[in-house]
Amino acid sequence: MEKEKENNPIYERNTLEFVTVALEFCSFVETAGQRDLYEFVDKSVKMLPLLYLKASLLPDVEADDEAELEFSVTEDMYESVRNQIANLLGDKDTYLETFHPDMQYSxxxxxxxxxxNLADVYxxxxxxxxxxxxxxxxxxxxxxxxCRTNFREYWGQQLLNALKALHAVRYDDEENLEKNNNE
Incomplete structure (x- = not known):
């Protein structure tokens, strides 16, 4: 039994570490509305690189294309997370996209x-x-x-886009964010 778990990608260290970070990320964004702007942005710029790293280390496993998976994140849950973050960030929520496929034609x-971006990752x-x-x-x-496929094809880029924009909010406006946090 131990040998079975040893060679099973489910029980690999990288998988279990991703599970831990992903769970923390989900809990964090689900409660974004309970935080102040500085706390949210500061923790985001620390958590997102870790989530990216752990996702990039997920083992390569074969998917059963016949399997039907039941997803639990509903449109309402997605919108709740998106709205909480949008309300918290206010006008800092918007940034200019540079990696959009249509950018070359615009x-x-x-x-x-x-x-x-963060709701997509969520x-x-x-x-x-x-x-x-x-x-x-x-x-x-x-x-x-x-998850590994979706990370490579979609949400990994969404995470990086959000991180870049959050980095600008956190460090370009550091003085303002800290001032607002103290008030």
């Missing part, structure tokens, strides 16, 4: 939103966590494969 800048990590919690090894393995 004469005008394309606006993007930190709140949408949707995939939240679904991953709920699938992993089921405890069914086949489902857990499919969750790893799906």
């Amino acid at each position: 004469d005008a800048p394309i606006a993007a939103f930190i709140s949408e 949707q995939d990590t939240g679904n991953f966590i709920s699938l992993f919690r089921q405890g069914n090894e086949e489902v857990m393995q499919n969750a790893i494969a799906l």
Whole structure:
């Protein structure tokens, strides 16, 4: 039994560390409205690189294409997270997108939103966590494969876009954020 777990990607250190960080991220964004702006931005710029790193280290596993996974993050949950973050960030939520596929054809800048980026990351990590919690090894393995694929194809870039914008908010406005935090 121990040997079985040793070679199982579900129980690899990198997988378990990703589960821990993803769960912390989901809890953090679900309660974003309970924080002040400085605390949210400061913790975000520390947590997002860790989440990115742990996702990039997920093991390469084969997905069962026949498996039907039940996702738990609803549109209402997504919107709740997005709205909490948007309300907290206010006018700092918007930034100019540089990696949008349509950017090469556009004469005008394309606006993007930190709140949408983080809600997108939340949707995939939240679904991953709920699938992993089921405890069914086949489902857990499919969750790893799906999360890894979605990270590479979509939400990894969303995370980096949000991080870049949050970095600017945190460090360009550091004095203002700390001043507002003290008031």
